[in-house]
Amino acid sequence: MRFLPYLLAGTAFGFVMIKSEAASWYRIMEMFYFQSFHMFGIMASAIATGLTGVLLLKRYGRLLTLDGESIVIPQKAPGRYNYIFGGLIFGLGWGIIGLCPGPIFSLVGMGSIGALAALAGALHGTWLYGLVKNRLLH
Amino acid sequence: MNTLFAWLHAPWPWYVSGPLIGLMVPLMLWIGNRSFGISNNLRHMCAIAQPKSVGVDFFHYNWREHNWSLVFAAGAVLGGFFAGIVFANPQPVELSVAALTMFSYWNVPIGGGFLPPVLFDFTWLSVIVMFAGGVMVGFGTRYAAGCTSGHAITGLSTLQPQSLFAVLGIFAGGLFSAHFITPHLFSLFW
Numbered sequence: 001m002r003f004l005p006y007l008l009a010g011t012a013f014g015f016v017m018i019k020s021e022a023a024s025w026y027r028i029m030e031m032f033y034f035q036s037f038h039m040f041g042i043m044a045s046a047i048a049t050g051l052t053g054v055l056l057l058k059r060y061g062r063l064l065t066l067d068g069e070s071i072v073i074p075q076k077a078p079g080r081y082n083y084i085f086g087g088l089i090f091g092l093g094w095g096i097i098g099l100c101p102g103p104i105f106s107l108v109g110m111g112s113i114g115a116l117a118a119l120a121g122a123l124h125g126t127w128l129y130g131l132v133k134n135r136l137l138h
Numbered sequence: 139m140n141t142l143f144a145w146l147h148a149p150w151p152w153y154v155s156g157p158l159i160g161l162m163v164p165l166m167l168w169i170g171n172r173s174f175g176i177s178n179n180l181r182h183m184c185a186i187a188q189p190k191s192v193g194v195d196f197f198h199y200n201w202r203e204h205n206w207s208l209v210f211a212a213g214a215v216l217g218g219f220f221a222g223i224v225f226a227n228p229q230p231v232e233l234s235v236a237a238l239t240m241f242s243y244w245n246v247p248i249g250g251g252f253l254p255p256v257l258f259d260f261t262w263l264s265v266i267v268m269f270a271g272g273v274m275v276g277f278g279t280r281y282a283a284g285c286t287s288g289h290a291i292t293g294l295s296t297l298q299p300q301s302l303f304a305v306l307g308i309f310a311g312g313l314f315s316a317h318f319i320t321p322h323l324f325s326l327f328w
Contacts, residue, residue: 003205003206003209005169005170006169006170006206006207006209006210006213007209007210007212007213007216008213009162009165009166009169009210009213010209010210010211010212010213010214010216010217011213011214011216011217011220012158012162012213012217013159013162013176013210013213013214013217014213014214014215014216014217014218014219014220014221015217015218015220015221016150016155016158016159016217016221017214017217017218017221018217018218018221018222018252019149019150019155019221020149020150020152020155020156020158020159021149021231021252022155022159023218023252024231024252024253025253025254025257025258026231026233026237026241026248026252026253026254027231027233028312028316029237029240029241029316029320030233030234030236030237032312032313032316032317033236033237033240033316033317035233035234035236035237035240036233036234036236036237037152038152039152041152041153041156042152042155042156042159043156043290043291044156045152045153045156045157045160046156046157046159046160046291046295047160047290047291047294047295048157048160048295049156049157049159049160049161049163049295050160050161050162050163050164050291050292050294050295050296051160051294051295051297053160053161053163053164053165053295054163054164054167054295054296056164057164057167057168063168065167065168065169065170065171066168066169066170067170069170069171071167071168071171072171073167073173073296074171074172074173075298076283076284076293076298076300076301077283077300078300079283079300080300080303082281082282082283083282083283083289083300083301083303083304083307084282084303084304084306084307085281085282085307086277086278086279086280086281086282086283086304086307087278087282087289087303087304087305087306087307087308087310087311088278088307088308088310088311089274089277089278089281089282089311090274090275090277090278090279090281090282090285090307090308090311091278091307091308091309091310091311091312091313091314091315092274092278092311092312092314092315092319093271093272093273093274093275093278093311093315094271094275094308094311094312094315095311095312095313095314095315095316095317095319095320096267096271096274096315096316096319096320096323097257097267097268097271097272097275098257099271099272099275100275100279100285100286100287101176101177101179101180101275101279101285101286101287102176102214102285102286102287104272104275105176105179105211105214105215105218106214106215106217106218106221106222107218107222107253108215108218109214109215109216109217109218109219109220109222109223110218110219110221110222110223110252111223112253112258113258113259113260113264113265114253114257114258114259114264114265114268115258115268117264117265117268117269117272118268118269118271118272118275119272120269120272121268121269121270121271121272121273121274121275121276122180122272122273122275122276122279123180123183123184123187123272123276124269124272124273124276125272125273125274125275125276125277125278125280126180126181126183126184126276126277126279126280127184127188127194127197127276128273128276128277129196129276129277129280129281130181130184130194130195130196130197130280131194131196133196136281
């Protein structure tokens with residue numbers, strides 16, 4: 001039962017990834033060629049909604065999590081180069097296979113062979129990062 | 139009832155799906171002070187799979203503390219099943235004319251569906267390309283400690299400068315490969 005909210009939230013997220021067509025290779029290429037407002041509209045309205053939601057959570061400070069804790073926004077670890085170079089490498093892959101990790105998971109649920117191959121690749125890439133992590137600029 | 143089903147089968151416009159994605163940020167905070175993001179699960183899956191004899195420290199931690207995250211990812215798979223199989227959209231993606239022209243120029247046939255069969259159906263070539271691209275996505279997201287959800291959505295909507303660096307890197311990388319690699323893939327291999 002403790003995990004039910006996460007299962008429901010994840011299901012909603014996976015559903016929207018498909019219905020928004022953010023998981024479509026065509027839409028991602030169209031975005032990188034600035035041929036449609038669709039993906040930019042999704043990103044901008046998602047950020048605006050997230051920003052507003054977080055501001056409201058802060059404003060109503062008495063609101064607690066489901067476990068009764070007070071809400072604290074997790075902070076990203078300090079760093080600069082890892083964010084830029086990591087982003088670049090991820091982006092290079094994204095511009096070819098047209099999938100970022102969210103859509104990879106939801107397309108696996110659709111039974112896509114291509115997404116399954118991308119997931120296998122992503123797991124290997126993640127492990128490779130763990131292997132060479134200490135030799136990289138962070 | 140028919141209207142509801144028609145709506146569940148149809149693709150959703152950006153002004154419906156965008157805000158729903160954005161709501162994930164306050165929702166995950168409210169559920170349990172979690173940062174909305176999905177790519178960390180790739181690390182947890184490696185941590186589960188790595189045998190004790192393999193000593194890559196990055197995967198030595200108690201992944202069971204992140205069960206909530208793995209459950210979220212399982213939900214994303216389930217959501218994909220519902221949206222893509224149960225409530226499948228029978229129509230092809232309604233792309234812009236510019237994009238359709240470009241894809242025909244690239245020699246990528248627009249099938250009836252959501253994904254180009256040439257990349258997503260089973261052939262050894264497509265599997266190799268998707269795997270190789272996946273390696274970059276997996277390596278890059280862990281190096282940058284997040285992907286589109288964790289940085290572009292969560293990071294930017296909580297005003298974290300690190301995420302802005304990541305997003306700039308992601309977009310620059312994507313622009314480069316989409317313009318200078320992807321079009322040539324099709325003329326070289328297919």
